[in-house]
Amino acid sequence: MDASRLYKIRTDSIQTDLAAISSLCDGESILEVGAGAGRVLKVLAKLEQASVIIGVERDAALVDLARSDEAVRSDPRISVIHADFSGYLPPAPVSRVLFSFNVVCEFLDPRSRIEVLRHAARCLTGDGRVIVFAPLHDFEAFSERETEHRFSMEGPDGQSWTTTIRCRRDHFNQVSHCVVTYVRDVDGHAVESRYSNALITRNELLASYEAAGLVLINEHTSYDLGDGDSRECLIHILSKGAL
Numbered sequence: 124m125d126a127s128r129l130y131k132i133r134t135d136s137i138q139t140d141l142a143a144i145s146s147l148c149d150g151e152s153i154l155e156v157g158a159g160a161g162r163v164l165k166v167l168a169k170l171e172q173a174s175v176i177i178g179v180e181r182d183a184a185l186v187d188l189a190r191s192d193e194a195v196r197s198d199p200r201i202s203v204i205h206a207d208f209s210g211y212l213p214p215a216p217v218s219r220v221l222f223s224f225n226v227v228c229e230f231l232d233p234r235s236r237i238e239v240l241r242h243a244a245r246c247l248t249g250d251g252r253v254i255v256f257a258p259l260h261d262f263e264a265f266s267e268r269e270t271e272h273r274f275s276m277e278g279p280d281g282q283s284w285t286t287t288i289r290c291r292r293d294h295f296n297q298v299s300h301c302v303v304t305y306v307r308d309v310d311g312h313a314v315e316s317r318y319s320n321a322l323i324t325r326n327e328l329l330a331s332y333e334a335a336g337l338v339l340i341n342e343h344t345s346y347d348l349g350d351g352d353s354r355e356c357l358i359h360i361l362s363k364g365a366l
């Protein structure tokens with residue numbers, strides 16, 4: 124059993140952000156940075172106004188999974204590109220560049236975040252938008268060095284798997300290092316994968332946009348884009364600044 128398939132099942136169940144993504148990706152051409160196994164591409168495929176949808180993903184196994192997803196495979200508007208986004212330019216400028224979920228946090232140091240945002244600006248049409256989703260940290264819990272989250276899910280083999288995500292926060296570097304362990308309940312077979320995420324504050328994001336030549340034109344603090352007080356994420360809509 125490989126970790127990529129288990130990752131796909133684990134992340135496909137995340138749906139809280141999908142309505143916000145659909146309403147913000149209202150452009151003619153959309154590029155998703157770090158498309159993973161295609162969770163978001165499947166949703167973008169439902170948007171009728173988009174004539175070009177590009178997912179860029181650097182992990183080959185995830186690219187294969189995204190390409191084999193029925194909604195992606197059957198849609199001629201979608202291309203899944205196996206590349207590091209920093210070195211990829213779309214064939215023509217796009218109207219939306221999307222960093223969904225916590226993709227911007229995959230760029231662990233400030234310099235690489237500014238670079239990737241600057242590159243996103245390069246991919247845009249004149250009136251295009253960069254859309255960034257980022258987790259909004261609970262500062263009361265920020266001092267916790269270790270976190271653990273455990274849940275059960277049905278694996279690709281139809282069996283039940285206990286999934287545990289353990290994260291250790293490196294406060295000095297503001298990075299969280301996480302180990303995901305999937306254990307098949309029936310025989311204890313275990314599969315492990317790792318990832319690291321930067322713990323970015325809102326102010327740091329705002330400074331990164333400025334350094335990258337992007338201008339914040341709108342901000343939401345919840346997935347539902349309403350004015351409720353659920354503050355589980357930040358959504359930033361950015362345009363290219365004057366050159």
Ligand SMILES: C[S@@+](CC[C@H](N)C(=O)[O-])C[C@H]1O[C@@H](n2cnc3c(N)ncnc32)[C@H](O)[C@@H]1O
Binds near residue numbers: 160181206208223
């Ligand atoms: C947290 S996953 C998000 C996947 C998907 N966007 C979603 O919302 O479900 C982040 C993905 O970004 C990819 N990624 C990170 N840095 C990248 C880069 N420089 N170029 C392309 N993909 C990258 C990772 O391989 C990973 O699959």
